[in-house]
Amino acid sequence: MAxxxxxxALEMAQETGKLISWLKKEGDSVAKGDMLLEIxxxxxxxxxxxxxxxxxxxxxxxxxxxxxVGQTIAWIVGPGETPPTESAPTQSGRRSDxxxxxxxxxxxxxxxxxxxxxxxxxxxxxxxxxxxxxVDLSKVRGSGPGGEILADDILATTAPAQAAPPAxxxxxxxxxxxxxxxxxxxxxxxxxxxxxxxxxxxxxxxxMAARERQLALVEQDRGVKLTFTDLLVQRxxxxxxxxxxxxxxxxDDTIRMNQGIHxxxxxxxxxxxxxxxxxxADKVDLGGIAVQRRDLGERARxxxxxxxxxxxxxxxxxxxxxxxxxxxxxxxxxxxxxxxAVGRVADRIVAVNGQPAVRPMMSLTLSSDHRVIDGxxxxxxxxxxxxxxxxxENKAL
Numbered sequence: 001m002a003x004x005x006x007x008x009a010l011e012m013a014q015e016t017g018k019l020i021s022w023l024k025k026e027g028d029s030v031a032k033g034d035m036l037l038e039i040x041x042x043x044x045x046x047x048x049x050x051x052x053x054x055x056x057x058x059x060x061x062x063x064x065x066x067x068x069v070g071q072t073i074a075w076i077v078g079p080g081e082t083p084p085t086e087s088a089p090t091q092s093g094r095r096s097d098x099x100x101x102x103x104x105x106x107x108x109x110x111x112x113x114x115x116x117x118x119x120x121x122x123x124x125x126x127x128x129x130x131x132x133x134x135v136d137l138s139k140v141r142g143s144g145p146g147g148e149i150l151a152d153d154i155l156a157t158t159a160p161a162q163a164a165p166p167a168x169x170x171x172x173x174x175x176x177x178x179x180x181x182x183x184x185x186x187x188x189x190x191x192x193x194x195x196x197x198x199x200x201x202x203x204x205x206x207x208m209a210a211r212e213r214q215l216a217l218v219e220q221d222r223g224v225k226l227t228f229t230d231l232l233v234q235r236x237x238x239x240x241x242x243x244x245x246x247x248x249x250x251x252d253d254t255i256r257m258n259q260g261i262h263x264x265x266x267x268x269x270x271x272x273x274x275x276x277x278x279x280x281a282d283k284v285d286l287g288g289i290a291v292q293r294r295d296l297g298e299r300a301r302x303x304x305x306x307x308x309x310x311x312x313x314x315x316x317x318x319x320x321x322x323x324x325x326x327x328x329x330x331x332x333x334x335x336x337x338x339x340x341a342v343g344r345v346a347d348r349i350v351a352v353n354g355q356p357a358v359r360p361m362m363s364l365t366l367s368s369d370h371r372v373i374d375g376x377x378x379x380x381x382x383x384x385x386x387x388x389x390x391x392x393e394n395k396a397l
Contacts, residue, residue: 002083003052005036005074007067008307015142016066019073023047026059030076037073040181046307052076058083122149129154150252152192152334179272186331193250194370197329198378202389204345204360207231214286222287229265229319230290232342235388237261237281240315243381247314249335250372256335264313264333265293267300274300275333277313317342327363337372341365 007017020038024030036050050056054076061073075083122130122137126149130137135154142149211226218226240247240261249256261282264275276296278289299305318330321344330341343363350359364385368378 001078002081003054003076004072005051005056005076007039007061007069007071007073008048009069016068019061019063019065019067021063022059024050024056026056026074028056030054030056046310047304048307050076054078054081126151126154152188155192156188182272185333189331189334193332193334195329195332195367196370196375196378197365197367198375198382199327199363199365200382200386201350202362202364202386203350204228204362204389206392207389208345208360218287218290222291224287224290224294226286226290227293228321228345229317229342230286230293232317232319232340232389233263233265233278233281233289233293234284234286235385236315236317236340237263237278237283239381239385239388241282242384243377245373245377246338246366246368246381248337248372249314250337250369251335255337255372258314260312260314262312262314264310264316264336265296266316266318266330267297269300269303274305274310275313275316276300276305276309277311279312316340321345321362327365329365330367332367332369334369337369338378339367341367 007019009017018040020040022037023035024037030036030050030053032050032052034050035047036056037048039046039048055078057075057077059074061067061071067073077083122142127137129135129151130140130149133154135157137149140149140153140157142153207228211228211231215226218224240263244257245255247258247261249258260280262277262279263281264277266273266275276299278284278292278296281289284292296305296309299309313333313336315336316330316333316339318339319342320328321342323344325343326346327343328341330339332339341364343365345360345362347358348361349356350361351357352359364382366378366382373381
């Protein structure tokens with residue numbers, strides 16, 4: 001029986017995906033799980049697996065095409081089998097915030113969205129702005145839950161483009177897909193999200209001691225080397241549980257409280273930065289976090305991140321300590337409300353009980369969306385996080 005290959009949904013707000021390339025050609029034999037094609041979303045370029053065994057046939061989409069989620073773009077057929085002449089009901093890979101796996105084909109869903117349904121997914125403010133600025137809503141891609149068109153989407157559409165000289169005359173670089181996405185999303189965030197920043201210094205003495213105490217245990221039990229990032233993810237996850245507003249999102253001119261705490265780690269790859277997600281960071285033990293972080297890092301460096309690896313983040317950590325950066329401010333990833341920038345641990349002279357002393361210190365900077373978090377809320381979160389990182393009882397966590 002022929003199996004349809006559809007454009008999957010890898011994100012809550014995704015309505016289309018861009019086909020980057022086919023990794024198999026028509027007529028090739030494929031097995032379930034083989035990497036079949038590459039697609040681009042707002043967050044990353046992902047490789048998509050074959051949904052079954054057979055022969056790749058009837059490819060109907062070419063690289064560069066923007067394709068609606070759920071639309072059939074090829075078929076997997078058996079030997080001597082002919083692909084259906086009419087498209088069967090397509091399937092989507094939509095996911096909810098709490099889901100831990102993204103499945104490319106789950107529940108049947110129509111490829112096109114009815115006019116009435118689309119109208120219901122436009123915020124009143126976005127509709128007003130679109131009318132004022134003469135924006136064709138049918139050409140706007142919504143970034144809100146379920147593909148809602150938000151005011152920020154209209155503003156991003158109408159933002160003036162900056163002209164650039166041709167690459168051959170300006171000596172410019174040709175950006176790859178990940179770098180293009182990163183440039184687009186960070187520019188949109190910086191120009192539409194009201195950022196503010198809170199910075200705290202942390203005495204890492206007890207944190208370093210906790211890592212040393214747990215290092216051999218985690219390596220023995222899980223076969224992975226414990227890092228400061230693992231400790232940070234655990235402490236951040238548990239602190240977010242006490243500060244749900246910092247774990248919230250801004251969507252459709254409202255604050256959405258997220259049920260799960262899923263911490264994304266910004267990871268450098270050859271073509272830019274990707275954010276891979278540690279699920280349920282407030283509940284997973286330290287060894288479990290270390291294993292997730294290692295596996296995600298390996299897949300990111302190999303360009304093999306799965307759809308589920310980048311979906312559902314509610315908060316992000318960006319750590320540049322390994323590059324000897326003392327401190328920096330990071331740009332928020334919408335619709336998340338905050339991101340934590342982490343500098344290196346380095347010896348500094350600080351006052352301890354009124355006397356100068358050398359302590360291993362690191363700087364943390366929280367970037368917050370002022371529509372969701374106020375200054376006092378950010379300060380309270382940072383204070384509790386610092387207390388958790390400096391606590392003497394770290395050995396028990």
